[in-house]
Amino acid sequence: MKMYLRLVSALIQGVEPSDKEKKRNRIFYIVMACIAGFGIMLPMTFFVGVIIYSMTGTLSQFGTVENGVEIFLHLIAAFSFIFGLNVMFSVFYFSGDIENLLPLPLRPYQIIASKFTAALMSESVMECLVILAAMVGYILGGNMPLYSWLIAVIGTFTMPVLPLIYCGIISMTVMYFTRFIKNKDAVNKIVGIFTFAVIFGIVMLISKSGFNSDKLVEALSKPDNSVLAVMNVIFPTVPFLVKSMGTGTLLDLLIYLGINVIAVTVFMLIAQVLYFPSVVGIGQGASHSKKTLTEVIEKMKLRPVTVTYLKKEFRLLFRTPAYFTNCVMINFMCPVFVYLAYVVHQQTNFMESFIYGIHSGNEETVLEFVLGISAVSVLVTAVNCIASSGLTREGKHFSFIKYIPVPYITQLNVKALVSIVISSSGMLLCVIAACIWLHTGIKFTLFCCLLCLLSITFATYFGLYMDSVNPKLIWDDELNALRGNYNIFFNMAVAIVTEAIICAGAYLLFRFTDVGALMIIIIVFVLLMVLNAVSYLLCRYKATKNIEHI
Amino acid sequence: MIKFENVTKTYNRTVRALDDVSFHVKGGEIVGFIGPNGSGKTTTMKLLTGIIRPDSGKIVVNGFNIREDPIKVKESIGYIADSPDMFLRLKGTEFLQLIADIYKVPTEVCRERIEKLAEKFGLTQALTSPMMSYSHGMRQKIMVIAALMHKPPVWILDEPMIGLDPKSAFELKQLMREHTKEGNAVFFSTHVLEVAEKLCDRVVIIKNGHILYDGTLDDLEKQNKNESLENIFLELTEK
Numbered sequence: 001m002k003m004y005l006r007l008v009s010a011l012i013q014g015v016e017p018s019d020k021e022k023k024r025n026r027i028f029y030i031v032m033a034c035i036a037g038f039g040i041m042l043p044m045t046f047f048v049g050v051i052i053y054s055m056t057g058t059l060s061q062f063g064t065v066e067n068g069v070e071i072f073l074h075l076i077a078a079f080s081f082i083f084g085l086n087v088m089f090s091v092f093y094f095s096g097d098i099e100n101l102l103p104l105p106l107r108p109y110q111i112i113a114s115k116f117t118a119a120l121m122s123e124s125v126m127e128c129l130v131i132l133a134a135m136v137g138y139i140l141g142g143n144m145p146l147y148s149w150l151i152a153v154i155g156t157f158t159m160p161v162l163p164l165i166y167c168g169i170i171s172m173t174v175m176y177f178t179r180f181i182k183n184k185d186a187v188n189k190i191v192g193i194f195t196f197a198v199i200f201g202i203v204m205l206i207s208k209s210g211f212n213s214d215k216l217v218e219a220l221s222k223p224d225n226s227v228l229a230v231m232n233v234i235f236p237t238v239p240f241l242v243k244s245m246g247t248g249t250l251l252d253l254l255i256y257l258g259i260n261v262i263a264v265t266v267f268m269l270i271a272q273v274l275y276f277p278s279v280v281g282i283g284q285g286a287s288h289s290k291k292t293l294t295e296v297i298e299k300m301k302l303r304p305v306t307v308t309y310l311k312k313e314f315r316l317l318f319r320t321p322a323y324f325t326n327c328v329m330i331n332f333m334c335p336v337f338v339y340l341a342y343v344v345h346q347q348t349n350f351m352e353s354f355i356y357g358i359h360s361g362n363e364e365t366v367l368e369f370v371l372g373i374s375a376v377s378v379l380v381t382a383v384n385c386i387a388s389s390g391l392t393r394e395g396k397h398f399s400f401i402k403y404i405p406v407p408y409i410t411q412l413n414v415k416a417l418v419s420i421v422i423s424s425s426g427m428l429l430c431v432i433a434a435c436i437w438l439h440t441g442i443k444f445t446l447f448c449c450l451l452c453l454l455s456i457t458f459a460t461y462f463g464l465y466m467d468s469v470n471p472k473l474i475w476d477d478e479l480n481a482l483r484g485n486y487n488i489f490f491n492m493a494v495a496i497v498t499e500a501i502i503c504a505g506a507y508l509l510f511r512f513t514d515v516g517a518l519m520i521i522i523i524v525f526v527l528l529m530v531l532n533a534v535s536y537l538l539c540r541y542k543a544t545k546n547i548e549h550i
Numbered sequence: 551m552i553k554f555e556n557v558t559k560t561y562n563r564t565v566r567a568l569d570d571v572s573f574h575v576k577g578g579e580i581v582g583f584i585g586p587n588g589s590g591k592t593t594t595m596k597l598l599t600g601i602i603r604p605d606s607g608k609i610v611v612n613g614f615n616i617r618e619d620p621i622k623v624k625e626s627i628g629y630i631a632d633s634p635d636m637f638l639r640l641k642g643t644e645f646l647q648l649i650a651d652i653y654k655v656p657t658e659v660c661r662e663r664i665e666k667l668a669e670k671f672g673l674t675q676a677l678t679s680p681m682m683s684y685s686h687g688m689r690q691k692i693m694v695i696a697a698l699m700h701k702p703p704v705w706i707l708d709e710p711m712i713g714l715d716p717k718s719a720f721e722l723k724q725l726m727r728e729h730t731k732e733g734n735a736v737f738f739s740t741h742v743l744e745v746a747e748k749l750c751d752r753v754v755i756i757k758n759g760h761i762l763y764d765g766t767l768d769d770l771e772k773q774n775k776n777e778s779l780e781n782i783f784l785e786l787t788e789k
Contacts, residue, residue, distance in 0.1 A: 293677050296643045297664055300650070301657045308651035312640065319639040319680075397636040403599040404652050405624035548603060 003106070007114035011097070012121060028469055029486070036493035039500075041126070045133035048072075052134045056141030066242045067225060069138040073131065073159065073238045074231040080127055081163040082195055086325055087479070088167040089191050091119045093175055093279055094321075096476030102280065112271035116168055122483065124160040132156040138245065148245045151253060155241045158260055162237050165267045172270060175278035185321050192325030196333060203340045305406055306414055313418045316393070317386065322478035323393065327386045331426035334380050338430050358438045363517035367510055369438075370521050371503045373448050374528065377427050377455035378499040385482060386419040387463030388491035391471040391547070392481050398473050401547065408544040412464055416539070419460040420453070427452050454528040459495050461535035466491040468543035471550065502527060551577050551704050551735035552598065557607030559593055559759075567593040569759045570607075575735045577703075580726055582750035583739040586787050590759045591739040592632055595708045598737070599629045612703050625653065628697035630707045634689035642677035642684075642692050646699065653700035660699070667695040670721050687713040694722060705729060707738035711745060723749055743779050757787045 055068035092115060101111050135152035138144070171191075178187065232239045237259050244252035317323045342351070357365025381387065390412075394401060401411055431452050435445035467487050475481045482488060506520050552575035559568040568590050575581045585591050596602045597609060600620050609616040612626035637645055643664070650660040668674045671691040681689060690713040697705065705726070711719050726736045726749065740746055746753050747767055755763040763770060763786060767779065774782045 291678050293643070293665065293668060293674050296678050297661045300643070300647055300661060300664075302654065302660065303651050305651050305654075308648050312637065312644070312648050315644065316637065316639055396633060397631070399596070399599075399601045399631060400636060402601045403624060403627070403629050403631075405621045406652055407621065 003110060004114055004117075007106075007110065008117045008121075011114060011118035032486070032490035032493065035497055036490055039497035040493045041129060045129050048130050049133040049137035049140075052137030053141040056138050060142060062222075064222065064225075065142045066138075066239075066246055067228060069134055070228060070238055070242050071225075071231070072134050073242065074228070074235055076127060076131060076134070077159070077163045077235045077238065078231075080124075080160055081166055082198060084123065084164045084167040085170065085195055086188075086191055087119060087123060087483070088116075088164065088171040089175075089188060090322065090477065090479040091115050092168065092171055092275070094188060094477055095480065098279065107272065108275035109268040109271045112168070112172075112275055113268060116164065116267075120160060120164055123164070127160050128156050131159050135245065138242075142246065144245060145248060147248050151241070151245045151248075154253075155245070155256075158257070159237070159241065161260055162235060162263055165263045168267055169270055172274040172278060176274040179278055185319070188321030189324060192321060192329060195325070196329055199333065200336055203336055306410065309406070309411065309414045310417060313415060317418065317422070320478050322482065326479070326482050327384050327389070328422055330384050331380060331422055334376070334426040335430045335433070338376075338434070355438065358440065364510065367506065367517040367520060369434075370448065370451060371506055371524070373431055373452050374455040374524065375499050375503050376430075377423075377452045378459045378495050380427055381419065381423045381456045381459035382463065382492040382495040384419075384423055385463070385485075385488040385491070386422055387416065387460040388467050388488045389482055389485065390415040390419070390464050391467045392473065392475075392485060392487060393478070394471075395473055395475055395481060398471070398550065402550075408547050409540050412539050412543060416457075416460045416464055419463070420456055423456045423460065424453055427456065451525060451528070454525070454532060455499075458528060458531045458535050461532070461539050462495060462498075463491045465535060465538040465543045466494065468539075468546040468550075473550075498531070551575055551612055552737060553608065553610040554594070554598070555608040555610075557594075557597060557604045557609060559590075559597060559602065559604050567759050568597070568604075571756070571759065571761055572607075573754050573761060573764050575704075575737050577733045577735055578730050579751045580730050580736045580738075580749055582746035582753040583737060583756065584741075584743070584746055584753055584783065585739075585756035589756045589787075591756060592708060593759075594756070595629075595632075595706055595739060598706050599627055600624055625700075626702055626704050628700065628702035628705045630690075630693050630697045630710050632708045634686065634693045634713070636681075636689075636693070638682040638689075639680055641680050642673065645681060645692065646677070646696060649696040649699050653702075655700050663699055663701075664695070667698060670725075671695060671718050685713075687715055687718070690714055691718055694718075698725065703734045705734070705736045705738070707736070709739055709741070711740060711742060743783055747779055755783070755786055762786050 052069050052072060055072075056065055059065050059068050092112065095115075132152065135155060139148045139152060174191075175187070237256050240252045240256035240259070243249065244256060317328055354365055354368075356362075358369060391398065391401070401408070428449055431448050432445060435448055440448070470487065472481060472485050472487060502524060506524050509515050509523075510517055510520050552573075554574070555572045557568055557571050558566070560566045571590070571594070573581075583591055583594065593602070597604055598611065598616075600616055600623060603617075609623075611623045614622040614626065616623045637648075640648070646664055647660075649655075650664075655663070664677070665674075668677055671694065673688065673691055673695070676684060676688055677692075681692065684692070690710075694710060694714075697707070710722060714722065723745075726738075730736055730751075750767065752766050753763070753770070754761060770782060771777075771779065774785075777785075
């Protein structure tokens, strides 16, 4: 136990910023944490709580009070499973600390248990908050007794365990049976593509089933819900947790805890058998070129430094599995999620009135559409974190940026260009598809594309500046550069809050003044141009100074 | 070619890594930089290459002041960092192309140098593969090739021999000698006293951010008769 706790503590310290880093930017961290806390985490948890609260209230009339929170918790578990798969593969097999842990006299289950705990703690902070919010909404909406609060607290910290155990078991099984594949990059990329395929498959299934948001409430009001029945088999802890909160039956709580204990035990047993044979001897990914040196250098020619630097950035993003999955592929998931949003709302009153609004040139709907494009563009750029990890990704060889004879601003501009190109590839596809589908006309489509690019450029330069304040340069593996990186999270928070202020301001201006939608759109456009100039100047003068002092 | 004058560097306002350090490296000289771990060698290297800035003092490389002309200074330098694990997902040739473009090496010269240096260091077969597949020594070799690609007048090498096999270490030493014969300067840090003894025209010994000795090894041995270089070094640095 002592060994386990020491290992967990050591592994957590590898993910968290060092005390020195924390001290250096204490004020910066406090301000950013406040923005992230009050601007994102609090509103989001409040939003989740309110939804579950009202859903529980509505469903209590049909006698299916627990269905709302149950399906929500299943959804959270499913998300945790999908996004945890890549994390578990990386943590168990591809992290830099494995080479240091394997020679130590540790048993496989000790390594796995400590790595699993460290990953669970760093991955589940936001998830725990959302689960807690859902449970609070359920307890208040269903007028649950006092002991429900205690069970909610237990559930908050234990709910994320089972989905991640599934990911851990799958990762060990896959790696055990594919021991012959020594190319770790290939396996890592396949897992990323598999995750993407699963999400795409689910969206397609929903699309084909004719499912929409109106049907969801209808389905949840029925006691014999088939979707819930299937989900209860996949994540058997959820129904027992919800039941124990509602009825206060100790047996349900014990069954809930018992399932978790059994899952952990099975997981440890599997780790004891499969981990060492699958991890020992895992090789670095490297394909050998068949071309000779003479053939390759014959094609070499002197190019402008920006071109060659750009190529280097693209190559590293596409060839590094962690970056490929988290920074590149995520952009192509954006159209999938937009399609999902459309599918869920299709043939509902909301979607019909929206389409009618665009076709008839309704000012409010057009404004909503334009603001939506800007908001999603900023969000996508912040989420893919290409810009906000631009300097962090350099890691231990950050000094390369400083000793080559290329001005810092040139290097930052190239990094910005990479972010703009990759972020806009998925977003422009979405915007153009939406405009064609809504028959908005060429001029409006071009305007929307321009607005999308402006929003992305603003978020990009701002992200680069944020990363320059305190880049996380010490990490074991590339996933670690992105995971638990406060810069990325804070940048996301600031970008979202800024965009939310713009959108809310524009909308309120439209609702409560006589200013027309066209004028407001022009104001938003000009505001985005000003923000672009400000964020570029921040990079040019502040970020370059920050780099000098790193 | 290198003027390092009255340079002081403090980390986090508490740790004084260099305290009023001064030394010069002239053209045609190979100067070894010796000192125990944590004595300030890497800090000096980083200051010379513009990776970090001094608190006070003056650094001039190839006639350019690093504060006023940082880009000119960087163009004049060929630098080998202490860790060769850089851009491992690039192929060797892709990395060298990047370096050639950064330092604006003409196409023909670039091709010729890559072929020549790759053959010298036994990397001809490996250069077309990703650097991830290289051993530590091979990675160090490609860093050496990259640093020499643009034929810079000043070489600043941080522990360049680490990881090199005997043949490659020999080749690098030869290249250093040839380079200084053309009037250029080499400044390199090392822990291996034999290397310093056989290669250097002069050595600078540093401890706790202070220069203990700056001169030729012959003079140092004359001052401490009947003592091996190893003993002299230990006596100097353990005082």
